[in-house]
Amino acid sequence: MSIKVNPDKCTSCETCVTSCPFGAIEMRDGRAFITESCTLCGACIEACEFKAIERSGEEAVAAAKDLSAYTGVWVFAEQHKGGIASVALELLGEGRKLADKRKTKLSAVFIGHGIRNKAQDLIARGADIVYLADDPALKDFNDDSYSAILTTLATLHKPEIILAGATAIGRSFIPKVAAKLYTGLTADCTMLDIDPQTGNLHQLVQQGCRQLSQHEHQDEYDDRCRQMVQTRPVAARNITRHLGGKGTRDEKSDNPGGK
Ligand code: SF4
Ligand code: SF4
Numbered sequence: 001m002s003i004k005v006n007p008d009k010c011t012s013c014e015t016c017v018t019s020c021p022f023g024a025i026e027m028r029d030g031r032a033f034i035t036e037s038c039t040l041c042g043a044c045i046e047a048c049e050f051k052a053i054e055r056s057g058e059e060a061v062a063a064a065k066d067l068s069a070y071t072g073v074w075v076f077a078e079q080h081k082g083g084i085a086s087v088a089l090e091l092l093g094e095g096r097k098l099a100d101k102r103k104t105k106l107s108a109v110f111i112g113h114g115i116r117n118k119a120q121d122l123i124a125r126g127a128d129i130v131y132l133a134d135d136p137a138l139k140d141f142n143d144d145s146y147s148a149i150l151t152t153l154a155t156l157h158k159p160e161i162i163l164a165g166a167t168a169i170g171r172s173f174i175p176k177v178a179a180k181l182y183t184g185l186t187a188d189c190t191m192l193d194i195d196p197q198t199g200n201l202h203q204l205v206q207q208g209c210r211q212l213s214q215h216e217h218q219d220e221y222d223d224r225c226r227q228m229v230q231t232r233p234v235a236a237r238n239i240t241r242h243l244g245g246k247g248t249r250d251e252k253s254d255n256p257g258g259k
Pocket of ligand 1: 005009010011012013014015016017031032047048049050051052053
């Protein structure tokens with residue numbers, strides 16, 4: 001996967017330079033230039049009103065098919081005014097079960113401001129790792145910042161599954177993340193299981209008053225390792241509490257997606 005500037009479309013406005021959270025864009029010969037610091041977060045693509053920045057789609061899909069590097073189950077741990085949302089606790093319980101079946105780690109992505117002291121609670125609830133983005137710019141939910149952070153982390157660490165709640169916040173930015181990662185997204189899932197050998201998710205999806213069984217294997221992406229699911233709150237009632245767990249905190253106290 002790569003991010004490229006089309007020099008024929010670039011007007012030298014420099015908007016993308018300030019939009020890049022990683023300082024990965026320079027102006028060279030009057031045109032924007034993507035440097036090796038690029039993490040593929042995609043923030044500049046949306047920032048360029050002239051559509052001069054493009055992601056190489058073919059390369060992205062090809063990269064998605066190389067599944068060997070993808071491992072671990074992730075949960076987007078939603079918070080409201082610094083308090084961990086109940087849906088995050090439900091997902092940690094479900095994620096713990098999936099991770100145990102796959103014999104892999106469960107990670108929580110925790111974004112906001114003034115939430116640092118709550119990260120340990122996520123570990124107590126079953127997470128092995130917490131990716132913490134704590135910054136004043138993240139005090140209020142912003143779908144651009146949240147999607148940039150989650151996309152960047154997923155690009156860097158390559159989880160095989162990401163779970164998020166089908167809440168107002170989740171619905172607002174998770175589809176963006178799925179699009180940026182070139183992966184499929186299953187919405188309104190009410191029950192999850194996993195094939196421990198293949199890693200394919202088995203899901204029960206609510207459609208109106210019907211529940212449909214769905215085997216999550218989005219062939220167009222061939223993405224065993226890039227499955228994104230939004231579950232309805234109270235879909236998972238068995239919350240596993242891991243007191244004194246062996247989790248670690250991998251802090252991202254800078255703000256890769258903040259403005
Ligand atoms: S925002 Fe777009 S047009 Fe402006 S410098 Fe960057 S690539 Fe060029
Ligand atoms: S994709 Fe993200 S990291 Fe790469 S140049 Fe664009 S904004 Fe910067």
